[in-house]
Amino acid sequence: MPISWFRRRRQPTTAPGTPGTPPAGAQQPGIVRTGAGSAVSLDKIERTAPGLVSLYKAAGVSLEKHRLAGVRAAVYLVLDRSGSMSGFYRDGSVQSLAERVLAAAAHFDDDGVVPVVYFDTKAYEVEEISLSDYQGRIGKLHQKLGHMGTTDYVSAMKAVIRHYEACGATDPAYVVFQTDGAPNNPKAAEKTLCKAAELPIFWQFVGFGRDQFRFLHRLDELPAPKYRVVDNAGFFEAGADPKRMSDSTLYDQLMIEFPDWLRSARDAGVLR
DSSP states (O other), X not given: OOGGGOOOOOOOBOOOOSSSSOOTTOOOTTOOOXXXXXXXXXXXXXXXXXXXXXXXXXXXXHHHHTTOTTOOOEEEEEEEOBGGGHHHHHTTHHHHHHHHHHHHHHHHOSSOEEEEEEESSSBXXXXXXXXXXXXXXXXXXXHHTOSOBOOOHHHXXXXXXXXXXXXXXXXXXXXXXXXXXXXXXXXXXXXXXXXXXXXXXXXXXXXXXXXXXXXXXXXXXXXXTTTSSSOOEEEEEEEXXXXXXXXXXXHHHHHSSHHHHHHHHHHTTSOO
């Protein structure tokens, strides 16, 4: 499918608060609160998902540290199920990442739900995890899909974009894209990401395993605006045993580039 179907969306934001020195926890200059409403409260987490309380608190600390408290976003989780990923599903690494992302998403949105896109040789129908249904869900959904294939980034990215545009979201999308290797077609993946820079979507790639991730390191450093309107992607390696990465380290890695994208996307007119 050609990528000409991408539609550029302009996102409304609320006006910044009273001029002056921002209080502790306020956004950095150029980062404004988007959308309306509030995050999921700690009280609700304690009532509906007590197993996520410590993760929710750790995510909150990282959000404050990176001046993202109060920022709204539609959070997505993209999961690689190529054949080489089987061990990470068996040992709980993918489930662990999903729980950490769900806890962070509770700070960005108030619905307590994260759409999940599985992909291998193709992208599958969008599933979801929620505060009321997350324990063991990643493995169950994975098993339901059957045979594991190759690594088609493009189909996964297009699935996210289709879902985001169809749902009518008014906040930007923050996509955690997990993989353990390079895509089937690097040139097509790069082209898709560059075109997607016109949309209010940030792609945070997370590498599992011992791959050198040359493609993703290159993608992370691809110049803007030479090749894309704005730098719309970040990348970090979670290592051969991702579960061992501490919550605080993982959340800092997830959040470190998102504030820069919010500023540059607003300056470029991708966000308004």
